[in-house]
Amino acid sequence: MMQDHVFYDCTTAPSPRRARMFLVEKGLTVPTEQIDLRKGEQLGDAFRAINPRCTVPALKLPDGTVLGDNASIARYLEEIRPDPPLMGRTPVEKAIIAEWNAIAESEGLLAIAEVVRNSLPGLKGRALTGPRSYDQIPELAERGRTRIEQFFDTLDRRLASTAYLGGEAFSVADITAFVAVDFAGWVKLAPNKNQRALIAWRNALAERPSARA
Ligand SMILES: N[C@@H](CCC(=O)N[C@@H](CS)C(=O)NCC(=O)O)C(=O)O
Structure with missing residues (x-):
């Protein structure tokens, strides 16, 4: 459990699903906050302060850094939890x-x-x-x-x-x-x-x- 991280998700959307699958494959669980894309919550001030690009997924790290794209989230998770490798060995x-x-x-x-x-x-x-x-x-x-x-x-x-x-x-x-x-x-x-x-x-x-x- 990555208690000190926050994952911003929307269960119905495809992009955050990629990050959710990656987390499951790594055996990681993260406290999650749902952003209601249908209601436009991604465009509101609260979420804009977290990810100014107004998209999910996003992952907040313990030092406050926010990763706002699947590319950075996958790269980070692979580094902190190398096994099983999901981005290659050689x-x-x-x-x-x-x-x-x-x-x-x-x-x-x-x-x-x-x-x-x-x-x-x-x-x-x-x-x-x-x-x-x-x-x-x-x-x-x-x-x-x-x-x-x-x-x-x-x-x-x-x-x-x-x-x-x-x-x-x-x-x-x-x-x-x-x-x-x-x-x-x-x-x-x-x-x-x-x-x-x-x-x-x-x-x-x-x-x-x-x-x-
Ligand atoms: N490059 C981004 C794309 C993320 C993306 O497009 N997310 C969509 C949900 S699938 C979103 O946040 N949409 C907000 C909107 O429609 O305003 C990533 O893969 O992390």
Whole structure:
């Protein structure tokens, strides 16, 4: 239990889920505060003072430092709790895992966010996260759908030759891609039945206790 830390979460949102899964895989528990994104609590003065970028997850450290992104949170947790390693052991493993995590984020999560944020009526005027307001661009939602199909294909090809995205060991890259595949369900997109390697990997990950986080 990391009593002297505070984790800022929103149970329904995909980004904090990545950090929650990482914590479970490390066997760590942290006192948690829920930020209600539907009510706009992330934009209020209280949370803005914690994370001026107005997003969750965030992690407050004992010295008051706030980590405001999955990248920094994962890096920190890996340093303070190296086992089990989720970001690789050898230089090559670390590099490949970083590459696949970046792919899952930029080609997966961001493509899905492009669809969700530019099409859901509840996100009108909120097409990007953060303190400023941005209008939706319907063409971006269309483009995002094509990108998600391409992302599923990229995952399926990779997983046809390796057990996990980073190689033979489960890693943070799997967490990011797994969260992305579930997030695609928000806009009714899922792997097709011919993407067998992707489906088998997804089903295996769903059995891990962290999948319920
Ligand atoms: N790069 C950030 C992205 C975090 C992010 O986009 N979080 C969303 C929830 S999934 C959020 O806080 N949204 C606030 C909003 O919609 O205003 C990370 O992964 O840590």
